[in-house]
Amino acid sequence: MSVDDVLPALEQELAAMWRRARAAGRAAARELHPRLDPTAYPLVLLLFEAGPLRMSDLAAGLLLDKSTVTRQVDAAARLGLVERTTDPGDARARLVALTPAGRDRLTALLTERRTHWRAALASWDRDEVVALTRLLHKLGNTGIG
Template structure:
């Protein structure tokens, strides 16, 4: 970060605070979906809602985690009745993971409440600032994914 000067230190500090708060918020949202849901598994629900049915290997690659970690997290979601596995029509040996109707309902309720909180927090921002933040975070996520 030194090559960015003091701005790099500011960025590092602000990202550290943001990530710490995001982890805490993910834990709260996970518990709102189901009291036994691990915070890390909440992101899986987000991805499944956004992208639709996925293979476990696709999810592991998307999140940059190993197959064993993904298998453990999916197993927990399955036991809670939040996801289901169906045969992959493109390859009968593989399965697709998708939200169950209960998983979709629980996730949607929590996501909508989260979006309302964001709307309140960002009420003083103009739409262009919000769009810029989303664009820059997307760019950072793309660069981060390319490094893995």
């Protein structure tokens, strides 16, 4: 059996996972703030993981155009989730960071999501979770998608 034999099944599983992930992302965005556009949820997550970023770095990290990210930052700022600050290393530059309220709300949401993941993967052993994580990372680095 060659890889070609299983590619259709792989594509179907990835498409189904993509639909479920998008639905989960929309739900998470609503939980974070009822008026948060779901497309801005990855932006908030990236700021949580990376800390304050320049707009250009935020756009690069999200693989989005800077104008799109600017609109998302503006909307998240109006909701009190993010703020623009002066870069301490370059007074001419601006950084985008989570507000304390944004960080608190996201921390609570991620804690709840991790509880959900623990329950969903309760029948998996640690090695299976590690293997899945490794394979997803490997797939993500192929440039497909």
